[in-house]
Amino acid sequence: MKTIKTKQDLAINGAAPAFEEPLHVGCPNIGSREGFLKYAGEIFDRRWLTNNGPLVQEFEQRVAEYHNVTHCVAMCSGTVALEIAIRALGLEGEVIIPSYTFIATAHALHWQAITPVFADIDPATHTLDPDAVRSMITPRTTGIIGVHLWGRSAPVEALQAIADEYGLKLMFDAAHAFGCSYRGTMVGSFGACEVLSFHATKFFNTFEGGAVLTNDDKLADAMRLMRNFGFSGMDNVIHPGTNGKMIEVAAAMGLVNLDAITSVIEANKHNFQAYHEGLSGLSGISLLTFDESELNNYQYVVMVVDEKCPVTRDQIFQSLHAENILARKYFWPGCHKMKPYVDLYPHADLLLPNTCQVADRVIILPTGTAVNSNMIQAVISVIQTYISG
Ligand SMILES: *Cc1c(COP(=O)(O)O)cnc(C)c1O
Numbered sequence: 001m002k003t004i005k006t007k008q009d010l011a012i013n014g015a016a017p018a019f020e021e022p023l024h025v026g027c028p029n030i031g032s033r034e035g036f037l038k039y040a041g042e043i044f045d046r047r048w049l050t051n052n053g054p055l056v057q058e059f060e061q062r063v064a065e066y067h068n069v070t071h072c073v074a075m076c077s078g079t080v081a082l083e084i085a086i087r088a089l090g091l092e093g094e095v096i097i098p099s100y101t102f103i104a105t106a107h108a109l110h111w112q113a114i115t116p117v118f119a120d121i122d123p124a125t126h127t128l129d130p131d132a133v134r135s136m137i138t139p140r141t142t143g144i145i146g147v148h149l150w151g152r153s154a155p156v157e158a159l160q161a162i163a164d165e166y167g168l169k170l171m172f173d174a175a176h177a178f179g180c181s182y183r184g185t186m187v188g189s190f191g192a193c194e195v196l197s198f199h200a201t202k203f204f205n206t207f208e209g210g211a212v213l214t215n216d217d218k219l220a221d222a223m224r225l226m227r228n229f230g231f232s233g234m235d236n237v238i239h240p241g242t243n244g245k246m247i248e249v250a251a252a253m254g255l256v257n258l259d260a261i262t263s264v265i266e267a268n269k270h271n272f273q274a275y276h277e278g279l280s281g282l283s284g285i286s287l288l289t290f291d292e293s294e295l296n297n298y299q300y301v302v303m304v305v306d307e308k309c310p311v312t313r314d315q316i317f318q319s320l321h322a323e324n325i326l327a328r329k330y331f332w333p334g335c336h337k338m339k340p341y342v343d344l345y346p347h348a349d350l351l352l353p354n355t356c357q358v359a360d361r362v363i364i365l366p367t368g369t370a371v372n373s374n375m376i377q378a379v380i381s382v383i384q385t386y387i388s389g
Pocket of ligand 1: 077078079080101102104105147173175176197198199208209210
C-alpha cells in the first residue's frame with residue numbers, strides 16, 4: 001500500500017493501484033479458528049450433521065437470548081427464512097415492501113406467487129416512508145415487510161399503526177440488524193416476526209444461514225415444522241414444508257462468531273469513526289450516522305454523494321475500483337429496475353422518486369474486522385484526492 005499524494009498518482013491515471021489485493025465490502029467477520037475446529041471435531045465424533053442437532057439448538061437459544069426474544073428458528077439462509085415466515089403468516093395477494101433493499105426481499109414473495117408492491121422510502125433514513133406505504137394499499141394487500149436497512153430500524157410504530165388500521169400482517173426483514181436496537185428494544189420483537197441473515201458478507205455469519213425471531217409460540221411451531229418437510233416425529237407429516245434446516249457446521253461457526261461479537265462491533269465502530277472523521281468537510285459527501293443511544297452493529301458505512309460534490313457518485317466509484325477498493329453501489333438501481341419487477345412495473349420510477357435518488361447517490365465503503373485504520377486512511381485519501389485534487 002502506498003500513500004496517495006496527488007491526483008496524477010491515482011491509478012485511474014495509470015499509476016499503480018493503492019491496494020495490491022482487492023479490498024472488499026463484506027469480507028467475513030470470523031471468530032476463533034481453534035474454537036471452530038473443536039466444534040468440528042465434536043460434530044465428527046457425534047456423526048450428527050444436521051436435523052436439529054445439539055449445536056443448532058444451542059445456537060438458537062443463544063441468538064434468542066441475545067435479542068431478548070422467545071424463539072429463534074434457524075434456517076439454511078435468510079431468503080428461505082423470509083419465504084417460510086411469509087408462508088407461515090399466510091401472506092397472499094399483494095405485500096408492500098421497499099424497492100430499496102436486497103433483491104431477496106422481493107423474490108421471497110414473488111417465488112410464492114405473491115405480488116411485491118414497492119413503496120417509496122424516506123431519503124433521510126433510507127427505510128419505508130409510512131405515508132408512501134399507506135398510498136400503496138389496495139383491497140388485495142395482506143401485509144407489509146419493513147426492512148431495517150443498514151441496521152437502522154424501519155419506522156416500527158407507524159407501520160404497526162397502518163397494519164392495525166387496515167388489518168394487515170407486519171413483519172420485518174432484519175437481515176442487516178443483528179444486535180441492533182430500536183428505542184431500547186432489541187430487533188426481534190417487532191411486528192409478527194423478524195428475519196435475520198447469516199450470509200458470509202453480513203455482520204454476523206454462519207457461512208450461509210438465517211433465522212426467524214418471534215415471540216409468537218404458534219408461529220414458531222409452524223415454522224419449525226415447515227423448515228423440516230412438516231415432519232412431526234419419525235413417520236408423521238402434519239404440515240406442508242420444505243428443507244430449510246441449518247446444518248451443525250453452520251451453527252458451530254455461529255457459536256464462535258457469537259463469542260467474538262463484542263470485538264467485531266468495536267472494530268466496526270472504530271472503522272466508522274475513522275471514515276467519519278476523514279470524510280467530514282468534503283463538499284457534497286456525507287456518511288449516514290448512527291443513533292448512539294441505540295445498539296448498532298456499524299456493519300454498513302454508507303457514503304452519500306449529493307449534487308454539491310464536484311464529481312459524480314459513479315466517478316468516485318470508478319476511481320475507488322481503479323485503486324482496488326471494491327466499494328459497492330448497494331442497492332442500485334432498486335428492485336423495481338430488476339427482472340421480473342421491471343416488466344411488472346415499467347413506470348415504477350414515477351412512484352419512487354426518493355428510492356431512485358438515494359440509489360443514485362450511495363456508495364458502501366469496506367469495513368469489518370479485515371479492514372484496519374491504515375487501509376481506511378488510504379481509502380479516504382483516494383476520495384479526498386479525487387474530489388479536491
Ligand atoms: C442478505 C439479505 C437477504 C438474504 O439473506 P441470505 O442469507 O443471503 O439469503 C435478505 N434481505 C436483505 C435486506 C439482505 O441484505
